[in-house]
Amino acid sequence: MLTEEDMEEFLSKKFQSEGGDFNSQNLISATFTGNETTNSYENVAWFNNQAYHSPATSLSYLDQAFIRFVANRSDFAMKLINSPLPRKTSARVQEELVGSLSGFSIAFNIVLGFSFLAASFCLFLVRERVDRSSLLQTLAGVDPFCFWFSTFVWDFVNFITPCLVLMIMFAAFTIEELNDNAGIVFLLFILYCWSSLPLMYSLSFLFVVPSTALVRLTIINMITGLASIIAVNILYLLGLNDIAETLNWIFLFLPQYCLGQGLADVYTNHKMVNVCTSTAAMEETCKTSDINFQTDYLAWESYGVGKSVTFLGVQGVIFFIIIFLIEFDYLPLAWRLLSSAIKWLFSKVVPRNGTGPLRRTSAEDDEDVVNEKKRLNETPLEELIKTDRLLIHNLRKVYETGSNSFVAVDNLCIGIPGGECFGLLGINGAGKTTTFKMLSGDYKSTSGTAYLEGFNINKDLRKVQQRLGYCPQFDGLIEQMTGAETIRMFARLRGVPEAEIPNCVESLGKNLHFAQHLYKNCGTYSGGNKRKLGTAIALVGNPPVVLLDEPSTGMDPGARRMLWDALADVRSQGCSIVITSHSMEECEALCTRLAIMVNGQLRCLGGPQHLKNRFGQGYTIEMKMPISATDFSAPTTFMKQNFPGCDVKDDHQGLITCQVKQYLPDGTALKLSKVFYLMEKSKSEVGVMEYTVSQTTLEQVFLSLVRWQKEAADNDDADKKND
């Protein structure tokens, strides 16, 4: 359409009148102004910038129209070719490098996801270690190599599965840079599993709460992986190649970094290889522009992944060595030696007042305890091994808490023959569990040792553990397994023949009275049933020595008696049992010998009757008075007059309890016949309705001995307050 109007006005009117979309209606136009006489023209080609080729098309049409007009040839036609100039090779390479940033973002996201995935493998390990379940497995004969190998194989299978899914996704989304090198990418994934799993295992030893371990290890993985990759790549982009190269070497010791950098390198190298090997000219340009690419993807130089692959492989070996150094106590030992050296140096620089570890007030040495100590220290070991199945020889444990040391077990000496049930009694904190932990190898003793069937716990711990059944104070069960599965697992570990296992499971369930719960998950068990299962685990495979730490806690009276029967059976078959309990009834029912621990030392040692005879304070007499009686002075006076030194313990609800001394002031023993004669007399003289005479109970012996620990503790507290 021709017009003489101003072009902008013309176009806006046309747009308004025709309506529709401006960009599709108005592509090109032209304005011609000029003077034929002076032969001067000013032509303008207009174009809509939305269309790629509109400038060239517009110019072409304008030129064609102008030539037709000037040459007066209406058939004149022009053909226009619009083609970009060829780009510089270096510009193309640069463009590919910028494009390879998507390789970086793929690597970044994979590392982010793997930070969570890798950390999740520590959850079960921390739980097993803290619940003492792994200790029980070790006691059942699991070799540490076997434990870590099977853990690794299982975790590896679980880890490699998401890696395979990722590779399927690369294929589905046609990420050809990774698909074309699937072998290398898969190798990176395999080696990442190989190195990151043992790293997580060794770090899991630092934690006691599984969820804390998961969160902290995820954060550690994210920081070591993402921050390191970002830092190195930004430094390269900023041209700070020297610093980036140094950091690259340092970060190669981190599995996360190796994986991320490796994947990004595979991606970039693929792009570079494609560009630089497309023509000879490109290859030349790449060489002259110092652009790195490797036709061998496993090359050591950039962008090969040789370094990442090698370092991932080496890391796996190093982290496994660390696990075994921890497992065999070399690393904790080195740490203890280092911290003692630092403490020693520090004490030289800043002298401290103090007399070494806080030793709890010492008990007066009892004759039986002294004799046992003497026997164990003076008899040759070869002789003792013949008579005593378990020998606890000057066992001592000092806990280091911050700057303080605390003696929990103080030179314990006990010999326990085969077929004995030995009770270790004491109030809370006396040191019983610590003793068990040292015997089971859970804790190292500070000094002294123990021998089980001649094997020294400090030198042949594995052999000791294989001969020991242990029911710890806290259950140590894997909550996802049923009771039957748990017993079956421990039976297999202890080498019970496969054919006998079903019978073993059923009989333990029946004897310990929890057969109806055998096929339920342990996590759903009540406290008492958990203790029954814990005891069953300790008894699986008939070990020669069984340690039971408060096995009957939480059991109902019926179940408790069933447990006693089961333990009595086991003892009669020749097994030595060492039991701790707060139930004196249980100790009287089960123990052939017992010791009471006070402040980490033995306060007394011997059979229940022997202890009652030695430490008993005579007889306990209970008198029942008529309900209407309100004045008890007459019976009280009667008792005090007839039984010198009589202690009236209680006088409520018409019930009077008196403690009568076994020996009279002149040293002669009080005869039972005299006791009954006087009590019969009390019926007629002071109106006693009924009476009972009983010997001092074990509980009374216990209370009289441990009262000493309480008093000592109270005195210690008072001293501290005074300080």
Ligand SMILES: Nc1ncnc2c1ncn2[C@@H]1O[C@H](COP(=O)(O)OP(=O)(O)OP(=O)(O)O)[C@@H](O)[C@H]1O
């Ligand atoms: N890991 C530890 N670090 C520091 N002190 C500890 C540690 N474990 C135990 N103790 C302390 O050692 C002492 C003995 O503890 P232990 O658990 O052996 O007592 P226990 O006789 O088994 O008590 P309970 O009857 O309550 O089980 C206690 O004073 C306790 O606080």
